Amino acid sequence: MKAFANYHPIVIFLYFVFVIGLTMFYMHPIYLIISLAMSILLSLQINQKSFLHSLKWMVPLFVIAALINPLISHDGEKIILYIDDNPITIEAIVYGFAMSVMICTVIFWFGCYNKLMTSDKFLYLFGKxxxxxxxxxxxxxxxxxxxxxxxxxxxxxxxxxxxxxxxxxxxxxxxxxxxxxxxxxxxxxxxxxxxxxxMKARGYGLPKRSTFSLFSFEKRDALTLTIMFILMTINVIGSFLGYTDYYFYPTFSELVLQPISLLLYTTYTLLLALPIIIELWEAFKWRSLISNN
Structure with a gap:
């Protein structure tokens, strides 16, 4: 994932702000599946070995978090059994799994953030x-x-x-x-x-201390930021119009596939897959240059 990592820090930071923010506030099943799939793909591209190693404790966390909700929440209309006179509903079970997917997805995104948004980039953005x-x-x-x-x-x-x-x-x-x-x-x-x-030897904390940075804002950064803001704006407008709402209680909402819904799913996927698309595009350009030579 060298291509996206070489972009300006503000691009990388805002990308993860948008992605993690939307993932935390969307409980729509299709949005959860898209975010989970994109986070897994990006994690595998960044560090496959570390991601596969983290699954050893992520899978038990997923199962435990999914099973806790039906034990403490008894809302829902579709009852499958009773435990100590407390109903266990299908809605509570599905909502527990949805919450587990959201938690695991956010953890995956933060793992990608730690790999791409290094400390020097963070200090460059907020140091001043x-x-x-x-x-x-x-x-x-x-x-x-x-x-x-x-x-x-x-x-x-x-x-x-x-x-x-x-x-x-x-x-x-x-x-x-x-x-x-x-x-x-x-x-x-x-x-x-x-x-x-x-830090003391480098003059940290002294007034008017100058800093040096190799980061520069280029045309590709401006283009990527523009695309990100457009995709983000489309999804935010869709949220205000209610197209991203989904309810688990008292029973499941109906999943309706409308043209506007397909547009929102597509733009959401493109926003989350932006680093993967950039990486594939850079690999394609590199192979084209090699073949021409």
Whole structure:
């Protein structure tokens, strides 16, 4: 996903603002399916190995979140059974699965955001507006991935010297886990000191401090932003007109395929698939240049 990652940071940031915002507010089944499919495709293009690894805990999360709703919500007309005199309805089950799809899709989009919207891009956008806030957000977004990478390296190193947290009796595993956690905390404290010294050496916080950036706003960025705003505006207007509404209670709304609905589904798909389309277009141009030579 190098093509879209090379666009101006404002383009990447607004893309994810639009996509995640629409995904969080649309509970329409077709919109959920489109958003889930596009988030999976983009995740596979960005980092296939990491995405497949995340499914190990995403699938149980999906099932648990889907089963919780019918246990706490008993609305709906189509009752399938009773548990302690509480009705379990098909509407509640389907709504639980819809909520699970929405939650997992948002997580997938945020995973793509962390890969494409790097800390230097975020600081470039918001560093001049609020340097402290931009720095805190940037460090927070990097915290979990860096801790995961570091704890993996520590675990492998300790395993080589016989401190394997996955083998031995319970007492040995606890001892190894505490030892690994101690090393991780020490590394985090040392890294914080090094980061503070590095920031001080670079003049962070000084008045009238100049910055250097390689980012430049080009014609392709303006064109992409224009297309994004057009597609976003069409879907927002469709929402105000009620074409994206869908109700699960007291029973399911009817799915009506009208020309305006097909237009909204198409524009929504194009908006979400924009990075994939850009990547395919750049690959096509590259192959055309190679074939011409």
């Amino acid at each position: 507006i609020s340097p402290a806030f931009a720095l805190i957000i940037s460090l927070t977004l990097r915290l979990v991935p860096r801790f995961q990478q570091q704890i993996g390296a520590i675990t492998q190193a300790q395993r080589a010297v016989g401190m394997d947290v996955t083998s031995g009796n319970l007492l040995h595993r606890i001892k190894c886990g505490i030892h690994i956690l101690s090393i991780l905390i020490t590394w985090a404290l040392e890294n914080a000191i090094e980061t503070a010294d590095s």
